[in-house]
């Protein structure tokens with residue numbers, strides 16, 4: 001072929017290829033307009049696979065893979081194999097991991113306002129918590145995440161926390177005195193347990209079983225599904241139904257990753273997190289009920305705590321919540337409480 005013929009051939013072929021390439025980019029590429037690319041999403045949580053959070057994450061994986069026609073793949077890591085809540089959150093901020101679903105409590109060092117969910121005895125039912133989390137207050141808090149390189153896609157459920165320990169049943173406020181209790185890394189929890197006369201020691205969740213087994217601490221507090229899934233019944237004889245606080249999970253995505261996604265891919269992530277979240281909450285409420293029976297069967301000595309005693313505990317920790325309401329924003333706390341009141345009237 002003569003040189004000029006070659007040049008001509010290339011000259012003709014190139015524009016054609018560019019057009020084809022252009023089509024490819026809008027159809028399958030991750031352009032701003034839409035499109036779904038091959039993606040790998042590393043998702044890690046602190047709890048075990050059998051916990052409703054693990055089952056919810058499985059559902060999320062299924063949904064993302066289905067909605068993306070198998071292009072977006074989710075790799076799940078359970079049981080804190082990628083690190084504890086704080087470490088995984090940092091990995092998201094650094095763009096090293098794409099998804100995690102921590103309790104809101106360990107995030108309070110970063111976004112102080114999340115601490116309003118750590119106030120004891122605010123919610124009586126899960127539905128009351130949902131009305132706050134899915135309403136204005138919860139949404140306002142999600143908006144604080146992007147400046148910390150995180151995107152929040154809604155709230156899942158850890159649930160109402162109850163106390164376990166190796167010393168004695170806790171039936172009254174007095175019974176907290178002197179108990180060494182592991183708390184989450186959260187100042188409201190720390191101060192509240194101090195006020196009750198306990199000796200709190202903050203620790204990452206992934207270290208709790210060993211600390212209980214080795215008697216570094218006497219007790220811990222978590223929702224029943226978590227107590228069961230983490231097998232605390234093997235090292236904790238007493239379970240007291242204190243129901244002292246409700247902990248939400250928040251579904252987090254790395255902002256660095258999110259910003260690379262097309263609108264279509266973002267929608268897949270958002271819809272899947274919400275659908276899986278609804279499934280997770282339903283499963284969690286059921287599992288919390290079932291876990292109580294299972295923990296009894298496993299030999300835990302379970303005691304109820306009367307409403308009158310809970311009221312006393314609430315009074316004791318009131319100076320703590322008053323102090324933190326000022327710190328986190330009295331308006332935000334008032335908004336939460338008025339939302340709870342509304343939910344109670346329904």
Ligand code: TK8
Nearest residue numbers: 046047085102103184205
């Ligand atoms: C699991 C934690 C756990 C929480 C805790 O990653 O730390 O006690 O209740 O569920 O988020």
